[in-house]
Amino acid sequence: MMSRVLLVNMPFSNLRWPNLGLSLLKAALLRRGIACDVAYLNFDFAERVGLDAYTWIADAFAFVLGGERLFAKHYFAHLPDDQRYWQEVLLPADAGLTDQDRRDFDSIGRHVEPFLNQATQSIHWSSYRIVGFASSFQQTMPSMCLARRIKQSLPQVCIVFGGAACEGPMGVELLRRFPVVDYVFLGEADETFPCVAEQILSGQPVRVPAGVVGREQLTELQATPQRLFAPLTLPLTASANDGSEAVEPPGGSAAWSAEASRVEDLDRLPYPDFDDYFSRWRQSPLRRDIEPLLFFETSRGCWWGEKHHCLFCGLNGATLRYRSKSPDRAVEELAWLVRRYGVRRACAADNILDHRYFRTFLPGLRQARIGLEFVYEMKTNLTRRQVTELLEAGLRAAQLGIETFSTPILRQIRKGATAIHNLQALKWFSEAGIEVKWNLLYGFPGEDPAEYARLAELLPLLVHLHPPLAVGRVRLDRFSPYFDDPEAWGMVRVRPHRAFPFVYPFSPEALARLAYYFEFDYADGRNVLDYAAPVVAAAESWQRLQGTVALRQFDREDGVLILTDTRPCATALQHRLTGLDRAIYLWCDAAKTIEQLQGLAASSGWASPGPAHDASVQRTLERLLADRLMVCVDQRYFSLAVREPRTVCRPLAESRR
Known part of the structure; x- marks a missing residue:
């Protein structure tokens, strides 16, 4: 009997930690007595292509949709060719890519079909009534490829999507363009998903809460005259012959709000269930x-x-x-x-x-x-x-x-x-x-x-x-104040990032609703590299x-502050500061104005207040600036040297992506 729920974590989610969203949803379902498993198929793909290759795609290609592109080629019959993707998307993003990188990228792509075959065969999909996919880190097309296979063999299985790539108009458009999907969760699904899952599993007619859109809700979404890039409202008439699989909503129905759901009291959430992740690891x-x-x-x-x-x-x-x-x-x-x-x-x-x-x-x-x-x-x-x-x-x-x-x-x-x-x-x-x-x-x-x-x-x-x-x-980026009113901020010719047509063969209007990343031109016509190139x-x-140079300070007991400088800009390998020079440098560990420093010097007994005292402080600051040991920013002086001895922590290899 199909009563269980399976949540699927596809490539290219990070391998180093569990999917928090899916782990919270599993815990919420278990709280209601609904059996649930989480399948970490990102591990399966990484084991095929190798850890380095997987991490390369997950990290280096995130903003050019490299992982999405690899799987989209196995979903859509007609996409722009690989040469154009390389020339028009990848090389402009990273001119350092080599011919060997291209061969490696293509080689990874050859593992997609065997991976999908394995995923289709290794899980007893008929045991599940609901299969949910996370769609955040280049996971949309990997998930769609597998979802289509499931739906083709088991049409009774309910396919649901949620995650960062499903919020707002992106989720609604995803539902319209991919008929294999039954429901999309537009916001935080901690409370809405268990509610919908319970109704589906019980065989009841599903009454979807706010923040959830199903096939029936597409007929209730009212077309609006809002501009193309409106943040939360969107026109729903599809362009003809755009290469999509859009399901057209009939007209004349009542309006329905697809407002994203939000959990107000986080203390009410269950602890996340990471059992499946650690078992798979x-x-x-x-x-x-x-x-x-x-x-x-x-x-x-x-x-x-x-x-x-x-x-x-x-x-x-x-x-x-x-x-x-x-x-x-x-x-x-x-x-x-x-x-x-x-x-x-x-x-x-x-x-x-x-x-x-x-x-x-x-x-x-x-x-x-x-x-x-x-x-x-x-x-x-x-x-x-x-x-x-x-x-x-x-x-x-x-x-x-x-x-x-x-x-x-x-x-x-x-x-x-x-x-x-x-x-x-x-x-x-x-x-x-x-x-x-x-x-x-x-x-x-x-x-x-x-x-x-x-x-x-x-x-x-x-x-x-x-x-x-x-x-x-x-x-x-979508949802930013820049995006909400680009022209007001000096942005013109706003369009989806150039990678999107290489993943989705849809009209520009559809891509504008699916995209999270966008490109723009400057209203004043500036070329930012004309002035930013030296900073870059x-x-x-x-x-x-990184890790090869230092500027360190060591404050000796005899009142001498030793600064050791191996930076390329150093004026000397070592500087010895005493007296007022030392005091000012230590005071500027937290930035100070010259007035603050003059007051500290006077109150510390270095000199009596007056022009001569102020001049001595000024001369000290000028010497420290000339030796590049200090900076003056916003009329505040700040010492750059790092104290010794310093704490050395075992590094965490990476932060959240």
Whole structure:
């Protein structure tokens, strides 16, 4: 009897941790007495192609839809050829790709059909009434390929989709274009999926809640006159002869709202069930090369974005409103996961750390003594003490929203931080031995090109710190304020990313509703590389120097501060600072204005207040700036050297993708 539910995690989801969404859904179903399994077929594909090849596609090709393209060729009969994809999509994204890379990419593609055959044959699909697919990390076309095979042999099986690629208009369009799909969950499905699953399994007529769209709801969605890129409403008339498999809704029906669902009280959620992941990991021949991490969440949405939505950020979509778990619940859940799975390394799914957790969750985590080491994403406007508290609680890697070291640009894009905040966080985390993941972005519409001359001078002074993980032009993402009104921000000719026609043979209008990534031109016609190229070059040089240079400080007991400098920009291998020079350098561990420094010098007894005293402070600052040991940003002076001895943490190999 078909009564069970199977949730499927296809390539190219990360192999190092469980799929949190599917694990929460399984736990929610079990809470209702519904049997559920999770199939980690991403392992099956990785075992075929090899771990390095799998990771290469998952990471290097994420934004050019490389994994989607490999599977789309096995779904659609007619797609633009591989040569065009290579020339028009891959090479513009990475000019360093070689002919050998192309052969490797093609070789991976030859494993798709055998993998699908194996997946079709290795699972008893007839045992399941509902099969659900996660669609987030290049998983849409891998999932569609398998879903079609299931539907062709077992039409009675209900196929459902959910995940980041299904939110808002993307999910509705996906349902329209792929008849194998029965229901799409547009938002957080923790509460809606068990409700729908229970009705399907009981044989009742399904009354779908808000945030769920089925075949019957397509007839209720009202065509709107909204513009093509409206964030949450979309026209539903398909273009003729666009190569799709669209199911046309009849006209004249009542309007129906497809508002994304959202969980308001995260404490009501069950603990995630990772049993299937760890069982599959233990069976895998790749397990020796994959150290598993727990994947957990303490919040959803973004508390900063609720107040000041960063202009380029499309994360959270229609579920931006911030909700966090109570500190006790968060600590108890982590302790339970550690006990159950015996793993003490973890990655948070949160887009931002709850600023209240410094007083609640972090102390609770320390007191629990569960020995957890974890990764978190957070803002940079932290104090040195807060960095220490994070380290003591177990933080070993941080994703920081740095983006740039220009305060005018940061203010323009609503980051809620300054260049000094970013510099301090980068130094203090590096000093603590906490791995830092961050991106350097350029090309924000309306930015002042003059800022890039200063950035080009600044970056070579920072090469002893963690370099950017990636350097690139800002991208236009769905759900961002830029996307909601591109022309108002100086963006014109907005169109889906050039990779989408190589995955989906649909009309431009359909692609505009399916796409998450978009391209644009600047209304003022600027070529950003005309002024950003030196910054890009400096950042790439920084990446090459990672781990090979240092700027360290050691404060001796005799009152001599020793600075050792092996950066290419160094003026000397060693500097010895004493007296006022030493004091000023140490005071500027956290950035100070010259007025603050003059006040500190006077109150510390270095000299009596007055012009002569002020001049001595000024001369010291000028010497430290000339020796590139310090920077002056936004009229604040900041010492660049990292303290010795520094904490050295065992690094987490990667942060959340």
